[in-house]
Amino acid sequence: MTAIAIDDEPVALAVIKNHAAKVPFLEMKGFFTNAFEAIDFLSKEKVDLLFLDIKMPDISGLDFLSSLPHPPMTVFTTAYSEHAVKSFELDAIDYLLKPFSLIRFMKACNKANNLLQLKQQNGVPVNKEQTDYIFVKSGYEQFRIVLDDILYLESAGNYVNFILTDRKLISRLSMQEAVDLLPIGSFTRVHRSYIVANKKIERADRNSLYIKNIPIPIGAAYAPAIERIFNL
Numbered sequence: 535m536t537a538i539a540i541d542d543e544p545v546a547l548a549v550i551k552n553h554a555a556k557v558p559f560l561e562m563k564g565f566f567t568n569a570f571e572a573i574d575f576l577s578k579e580k581v582d583l584l585f586l587d588i589k590m591p592d593i594s595g596l597d598f599l600s601s602l603p604h605p606p607m608t609v610f611t612t613a614y615s616e617h618a619v620k621s622f623e624l625d626a627i628d629y630l631l632k633p634f635s636l637i638r639f640m641k642a643c644n645k646a647n648n649l650l651q652l653k654q655q656n657g658v659p660v661n662k663e664q665t666d667y668i669f670v671k672s673g674y675e676q677f678r679i680v681l682d683d684i685l686y687l688e689s690a691g692n693y694v695n696f697i698l699t700d701r702k703l704i705s706r707l708s709m710q711e712a713v714d715l716l717p718i719g720s721f722t723r724v725h726r727s728y729i730v731a732n733k734k735i736e737r738a739d740r741n742s743l744y745i746k747n748i749p750i751p752i753g754a755a756y757a758p759a760i761e762r763i764f765n766l
Contacts, residue, residue, distance in 0.1 A: 535647050537583035538564040540572045540598070541611065542590045546632065550585055550611070553639040560643055569593050573601070581606050583627075583646045588612040599626075600755045603722055604713065607649060609642045625710040625726075652711060668715050670696060670705045677703060681720065685734050685745050687712050689727040724760055725753035 537560060539550045547565045554562045563581055566572040569590055584606045588595035595612070599605050608625075613632040627649065628642035669676045679696060687709075688695045694712045696703040707715075713723055723729050724743060734745045740757075742749040752760055 535559055535583055535643075535650055536561050536563050536581045537585060537606075538562065538566065538572060538575065538581050539585035539611075540566045540569055540590075540595070541585075541587035542567050542569075543587070546587065546611065549633070550639075553636050554643075556636060557640060557643050559647055569598050573598070576602065576606075582650055583643075584608045585611055589614060596755075597758070601758050604719075607646050607710065607714075609646065625708065625713075627710075649711065649714075670703060670707075670715070672703050672705050679703065681717065681731075684716075684721075684731050686731060686748075686750060687721075687729040722760065724756050725751050726755070728753075 537554070539547055539554075539562065541547050541550070544567060547567065551562065551565060554560050560583075563579065564572070564575055566575070569592060584599075586595040586599060586608055588610055589612060590598075593601075595610060599608055607627045609628045609630060610626050611630045611632060611634070615631055627646045630638060630642055666682065667678050667680050670679050671677075679698065683698045683700070685697045685699060688697060689709050690704065692706060692708075693704050694707045694709060696705065705712075709723070709726065709729065712729060713721075716729070720733070721729055721731055728750050730743055730745060730750055735743050736746070737744045740752070742751055743760075744750070
């Protein structure tokens with residue numbers, strides 16, 4: 535499992551580097567004190583996991599994550615507990631309150647690794663850009679879904695509804711797991727409860743996107759990324 539860490543404090547990055555060296559399945563690809571350098575790195579390289587500080591001088595970790603159209607799994611690392619609720623609204627894997635121990639760090643890594651394995655078991659193609667379908671488990675069966683048939687996905691508690699051109703399929707997934715199933719660049723999370731197929735969008739305003747005249751709300755936390763992608 536590959537990862538990077540972003541924190542404006544070098545001492546905090548040193549702690550993560552020391553802990554990460556003791557996790558056998560974790561490969562750190564970079565450590566950044568400048569969030570914008572990390573954005574540039576992520577535009578060129580794909581990683582599985584992001585360790586992200588919340589309180590940073592130029593951009594908060596929450597805004598940083600919201601700006602990524604297809605963010606990696608994320609573990610927030612912070613000295614402040616008041617942002618926990620917001621972080622989980624953005625589907626953070628975990629929330630590490632500084633100073634955190636090696637055991638607590640390993641627990642977060644194990645959660646992320648388990649999610650990565652679940653993603654692979656749910657049929658994520660090795661090269662998602664060169665495939666036109668995914669496999670999704672519904673009940674006790676695996677269903678082949680052609681990507682071009684997907685209109686949008688809607689959260690339903692512990693399940694996700696795949697709204698297709700001719701039917702609806704429900705699967706026991708989190709929204710982040712659903713994001714991880716889909717190819718980068720073709721689908722966008724626009725709300726904590728909605729993922730849309732980009733090319734199925736018929737029109738948009740600053741509050742909603744429309745697919746088959748169905749309004750899909752735009753969540754405030756996702757608006758910056760949506761504005762950049764769709765030039766709203």
